[in-house]
Amino acid sequence: MSAAASIPMPDKGPIAMNDTSHTPAIEIVGMSKWFGSFHVLEDIDLKVKQGERIVVCGPSGSGKSTMIRCINGLEDFQRGRIVVHGQELRQRARALDDVRKKVGMVFQQFNLFPHLTVLENCTLAQRWVHKVPGSVAIDIAMQQLEKVRIPEQAQKYPGQLSGGQQQRVAIARSLCLRPSIMLFDEPTSSLDPEMVREVLDTMADLARDGMTIICVTHEMGFARGIADRIVFMDQGRIVEQAPPAEFFDAPREERTQRFLEQVVR
């Protein structure tokens, strides 16, 4: 307990006051989703401020991934609202296009395009979706590849890279579109243990740069280190949300305590 109290927490006072003038980055209100008759998400309420770093955790099947996939429209939902930077997702078809231009997503399985080189993976959407001229797109791609510390692999194909390298390329590919929000769906879950660190370090860099981040992960050390807030989900509901120190050291809900006993020693 005393050790936790000594962890320096970012000073939130003045930031919180400034934030009242901003619209929230993401606002989810009373969202529910069913797969057939199975209630996957139940009355989800979540507000994320700009620049805020959220880690979503919980047992598998709790709806964590489904929730963040709703934010960029990969999943449909039946009730409630999702508003991203003031744009309501379901109001009109074009809203989803606008939202996807602001929201980057990184998947558990990387999902790089195997038929394109690393560089082409990073320029394809720039050129076709954002209509960036070719040479500019390449410059931007190389900048982002340098940021994830992998510029020397630009001419290789994804199949020639390690899992950790592929995931860093996937992060760079998203960043090339200049998103203001990044969603991470268990980005390290399919990596060999020795590659987890390089991906987490890359994400920590992003967090330091002020990116709004929502990350579904089981990496509790990472959660404690970079999250402003931890959201704990179970059986399709948000059970508890709290700053990391409070969440790990003094969880209020009995379900959270049981979960933490299993994942944190």
Next chain:
Amino acid sequence: MIDYLASGWGLQFLSAIGTSLTVAALGFFFCILIGILCTLFARSGFRGSAGLVSLYTYVFRSLPDILLLILIFYTLDGAIQALLHLVPGMSGVRLSAYVPAVISTSIVLGAYATELFRAGWADIPQGQHEAGRSLGFTTLQSLVLIILPQVYRKIIPHLGSLCLISLKETALLSIIGIPDIVRTASIGARSTGAPFVFYGIAIAIFVIFAILCSRIFAHLEQRVRQDRAGAR
């Protein structure tokens, strides 16, 4: 053999090669188009669309090609002529036999192409579609830039066989009176009494085409192999 070729049969064969290659090339092109469109339709989620496409590929792969060709050829020929008669001033126009020939070849080969594309498509992980959507690609962009290039890489060896089959299929056109390679050879054999020479020439043409075809596709395969190295 040189004598026969010099005495006018050479030109006959050249024009027959042109005919066969044209029908084969058009048939190959349209059957791939049919394959892609049927795959998209089968995956569109319309009620019964997948069943309808399966029925098409099932029927057209299980019946003998020669039967189907004759059936489609005469049905189409009649239908097209009837349509032309409806247009004022067109009643005197006779349509070239090549149009129904190309259409019937395409429909038969399209059944094989459809099976190829459906199998290749099923091999593409769902995550590829999702990555495309989350990067903001439209459905058409995602299809052309992300999905089809990957399907192409998976099925390219089979496309080579399909290309060969499309030329072989043109041999069947000889029975509906189109002067293709086989028909030219058989006319020549009968009128000169030298069947071995004429059928030998026909065989040589098909063999040369097969070698060229496999060379081309081996080269295409080589070109896409680099990015498959080490891919999962």
